[in-house]
Amino acid sequence: MQDRTYTEDAEPGDEVTVAGWVHEIRDLGGIAFLILRDTTGKIQIKFEKDEMDDDLVETGLDVARESVIRVTGDVEEEPRAPTGVEVTPESLEVVSEADPELPLDPSGKVDADLSTRLDNRTLDLRKEEVQAVFEIRAEILRAVREQFREFRCTEINTPKIVATGTEGGTELFPITYFGEEAFMNQSPQLFKQLIAGSNVERVFEIGPIFRAEEHNTPRHLNEATSIDFEGAFCDAHDAMDVAEGIVKAAYEAVNENCSEELEALDLEEEFEVPEGDFLRISYEEAIERINATGELDEQLVWGDDLPTEAEKALGQDVGGHYFITEWPSEIKPFYIKDTEDDETLSTGFDLMHPRMELVSGGQREHRHEHLIEGFEQQGLDPDQFEYYTKMFKYGMPPHAGFGLGGERLIMTLLGLDNIREAVLFPRDRQRLSP
Ligand code: AMO
Numbered sequence: 324m325q326d327r328t329y330t331e332d333a334e335p336g337d338e339v340t341v342a343g344w345v346h347e348i349r350d351l352g353g354i355a356f357l358i359l360r361d362t363t364g365k366i367q368i369k370f371e372k373d374e375m376d377d378d379l380v381e382t383g384l385d386v387a388r389e390s391v392i393r394v395t396g397d398v399e400e401e402p403r404a405p406t407g408v409e410v411t412p413e414s415l416e417v418v419s420e421a422d423p424e425l426p427l428d429p430s431g432k433v434d435a436d437l438s439t440r441l442d443n444r445t446l447d448l449r450k451e452e453v454q455a456v457f458e459i460r461a462e463i464l465r466a467v468r469e470q471f472r473e474f475r476c477t478e479i480n481t482p483k484i485v486a487t488g489t490e491g492g493t494e495l496f497p498i499t500y501f502g503e504e505a506f507m508n509q510s511p512q513l514f515k516q517l518i519a520g521s522n523v524e525r526v527f528e529i530g531p532i533f534r535a536e537e538h539n540t541p542r543h544l545n546e547a548t549s550i551d552f553e554g555a556f557c558d559a560h561d562a563m564d565v566a567e568g569i570v571k572a573a574y575e576a577v578n579e580n581c582s583e584e585l586e587a588l589d590l591e592e593e594f595e596v597p598e599g600d601f602l603r604i605s606y607e608e609a610i611e612r613i614n615a616t617g618e619l620d621e622q623l624v625w626g627d628d629l630p631t632e633a634e635k636a637l638g639q640d641v642g643g644h645y646f647i648t649e650w651p652s653e654i655k656p657f658y659i660k661d662t663e664d665d666e667t668l669s670t671g672f673d674l675m676h677p678r679m680e681l682v683s684g685g686q687r688e689h690r691h692e693h694l695i696e697g698f699e700q701q702g703l704d705p706d707q708f709e710y711y712t713k714m715f716k717y718g719m720p721p722h723a724g725f726g727l728g729g730e731r732l733i734m735t736l737l738g739l740d741n742i743r744e745a746v747l748f749p750r751d752r753q754r755l756s757p
């Protein structure tokens with residue numbers, strides 16, 4: 324590609340070639356302005372009709388919005404221009420002409436519904452505030468990786484095509500694998516445990532999970548990004564410390580490195596890094612507090628899972644991130660270990676944002692016989708999981724971990740209304756393409 328200057332780097336006195344999209348054209352008669360937009364921002368291109376070549380003026384002012392152009396010219400200071408500088412063009416090339424009928428207006432003057440936006444993501448991502456969400460997403464994932472490395476974890480990648488499910492049979496997507504039934508993986512759960520039992524000890528993975536959930540809600544996806552951790556010689560409290568550290572690292576990185584993006588999203592005032600330790604309350608205390616709010620039609624009893632309204636009521640009551648610990652064993656999966664002195668209580672925990680659940684985790688059952696019993700109690704056939712259970716016979720250390728919903732983290736951090744806003748191409752009940 325020809326040398327090209329990003330619009331934010333154009334300084335008065337430079338001769339530059341800038342390339343990007345036609346954001347707007349304002350024709351004031353004798354003078355006209357074209358606003359060119361690239362990934363770094365916008366720059367004004369000035370056309371003084373009487374003093375410039377007619378062809379150049381015509382090409383510049385007749386081009387359809389959102390066409391791609393390349394402009395060469397001198398940069399001058401102009402306090403009235405949006406970025407304080409403007410370019411007087413010497414040449415202008417239309418690189419790729421846009422159809423004047425756009426399905427979506429990237430200048431944001433005309434609102435589009437979410438469905439139209441998702442159908443036209445390329446145009447949608449030309450909006451500053453939408454680009455900002457994905458710049459922040461990238462920064463969060465970078466910071467999370469760095470924080471895991473500081474916690475001495477090794478990044479792993481595990482298969483997404485598997486022979487069995489782990490998170491409940493009804494939420495599986497079946498596929499055909501060379502004539503045999505297989506599934507899209509719901510979670511790296513068993514693989515990350517198998518590696519925590521190796522010399523690698525502490526692992527993390529950032530990857531897709533697939534859930535054939537029937538729900539079509541603002542906080543469920545059928546393909547989500549899970550941020551998983553598993554650590555040998557960790558108990559549930561150690562895993563909670565890691566989860567808390569990861570969530571805080573994400574907030575801190577956004578606070579430090581994304582001020583422009585927060586401004587584009589109008590969040591510069593509102594955005595706050597969570598302060599202090601996240602509260603840890605037991606499941607028993609959680610249901611007492613929820614019942615005491617009086618927000619629920621029916622009182623919760625021991626053993627109930629927490630419905631959405633209960634999570635909301637408790638979230639409002641607590642007012643910040645918090646953990647719910649010691650869930651009843653019967654509502655946690657087979658791989659979660661019971662507490663030492665009470666087998667009806669599990670070491671399972673959830674990390675909650677006041678709006679929703681972000682994380683599930685716990686200490687794992689690492690004793691071979693107990694693990695086999697757990698499978699049987701949950702109606703699963705241990706023989707199908709032999710590749711997993713047999714490794715528990717060869718020196719499996721106590722271990723713990725968690726799964727953090729990547730999009731839920733982004734959604735709650737930015738206060739997005741819909742989880743789909745945090746994914747480029749969401750998969751849900753209605754969407755299989757794009
Ligand atoms: P769980 O099924 O609770 O636990 O998932 C962990 C976290 O992943 C996110 N999540 C989702 N986000 C969007 N759409 C979905 N359909 C969806 N499903 C899950 C949530 C949730 O808290 N193996 C365990 C984790 C572990 O124990 O390590 C697991 O998958 O934020």
